[in-house]
Amino acid sequence: MDKLLNPKLKIMADENMPMAEAIFSRFGDVELYAGRGLTAEQLSDVDVLLVRSITQVNQALLEGSRVQFVGTATIGTDHVDKQFLQDQNITFANAPGCNADAVVEYVLSVIYQFADKYQFEPKDRTYGIIGVGNVGGRLQKRFEKLGFNVLLNDPPRAESEEGFSDLDTLLEQADILCLHTPLTVDGNHPTKHLLSTNPLQKLRKNSIVINAGRGPVIDNAALLQIGQQRSDLLFALDVWEHEPIVHAELADRCEFVSPHIAGYSLDGKIRGTYMLYQALCEHLQVECEESLTDFLPKAELSYKEQGSLTALELMTLIYDPQVDDKLLRATLDLPGKEQELAFDQLRKQYRVRREFASLTVADAKNPKELLALGFQLAD
Structure with missing residues (x-):
């Protein structure tokens, strides 16, 4: 039976x-x-x-x-x-x-937003990925397809594999730091407060720190302190050490904030x-x-008239991190319990967001870049 x-x-x-x-x-x-x-x-x-x-x-x-x-x-x-x-x-x-591809696309969207605002070419920067598992590994592949210079840090894998940098080297050489480690508190390589005061002081000039992994991997108090000391640093945080409470002062120091929705x-x-x-x-x-x-939606988004748009403009059609930034910031003045509820409501009522592969572009002027980012090209 x-x-x-x-x-x-x-x-x-x-x-x-x-x-x-x-x-x-x-x-x-x-x-x-x-x-x-x-x-x-x-x-x-x-x-x-x-x-x-x-x-x-x-x-x-x-x-x-x-x-x-x-x-x-x-x-x-x-x-x-x-x-x-x-x-x-x-x-x-x-x-x-x-949801690894969604997190990767959140990170790419944030990077291209930074590049647009601060007028640099993404391919001219060196990227450091801390934690090269499901998400970090896919991010590495997209970076490499885009022709980006990438440094990798993953101590458990480095014990048996080559091609990894130690943390100090990565912090000193990477312009853009992407964190994708699990949260661990014991073992040979604990990740809680992996970036605390001493490591954060080693960040190179004009570094960007993006955390779309686990909040407590960065000591949030230490990040705020180094951010107050160094105006050259830029931060984008999707995860927070004490979720659903968001450190309002740290959020104010960040360029982009969101309520743990990178993979949503x-x-x-x-x-x-x-x-x-x-x-x-x-x-x-x-x-x-x-x-x-x-169970996946059958309809594929198709923007056949959008071949002349830049990569950033096409990315924004799918996902705009500035939307989540404004929504979360609007909750930060609420008293503690109300802020917690608002954080969860932003997640519960999250808008429908697709992945880059749901968008097909015809007559693209930058087909190689769009393919590397994950978009589809019309035949």
């Missing part, structure tokens, strides 16, 4: 996981919840828990429940006590790479939900009946 039909499962999914009901309804009843406020009482009769990064999954949340499968529709897993899940024989899955493309979100569907099928030992394309 099909174990999906007898009995059906009770599934709880974060309300910010698009298509969760459509994708998982095959297995049973799907109930949506607010990710930051989930309680143990809500999970007493739940079989499958699907979360995003704002939900802390640990013994306090799960003890006494009947949850047997936990999935997070994120690359990172620092919000999940994986050892507890293993000890309780609870199957765990994440979604590595699901519709494509990436649905891809993450679908990857958990695949993992649950494997856990239940059943075939996946649907493919990812069954």
Whole structure:
């Protein structure tokens, strides 16, 4: 007998996981919840828990429940006590790479915005990527296709591979620093406060720091201090050390700010939900009946009249970081609890955002650059 039909499962999914009901309804009843406020009482009769990064999954949340499968529709897993899940024989899955392209495109958009405002050619700068995993690795590939000079820092990989720089070298030589490490607090290479006072003092003149990874990888107080000491430095922060509270003074010192939405493309979100569907099928030992394309929007954006636009103008048609910057700044004068709620509302009510590959350009004057960025070219 099909174990999906007898009995059906009770599934709880974060309300910010698009298509969760459509994708998982095959297995049973799907109930949506607010990710930051989930309680143990809500999970007493739940079989499958699907979360995003704002939900802390640990013994306090799960003890006494009947949850047997936990999935997070994120690359990172620092919000999940994986050892507890293993000890309780609870199957765990994440979604590595699901929104990597969206984060890469956020970073590229910010870089091109900086280049436009401060009048430099992106290809004339040296880029440093800290953390060369799913996101950092894809960013490296796009940088290289664009002809950018790239330095890489990833101590765990450097133990067995060549081609990596130590942190001091990267900080001293890179003009634009991109952080994409997971958040770790122990082991041989902890990343919490990886950039604290001493490393930040080594930033070269006119450096740009972009963090679209994990907030606590940068000591936010130290970043503000170095920013106050050096007017030549530029910052773009999508993640914050004490989310959902944003350090207002630090935000004021940043060129671009946003509420942890770098990976919030519709494509990436649905891809993450679908990857958990695949993992649950494997856990239940059943075939996946649907493919990812069954759930992705069918319509492709097509701008056949836009071949004369610059790369930045085409990027802005898909994603404009200035929109998120204005929305977040409008919340920073709110008192603490209201600011927290506003931060989460910006994420919950996030506009539909596609990835560069959803846009097709005809008669492009810069086809090589557009292909390297990720756009499609019309035949």
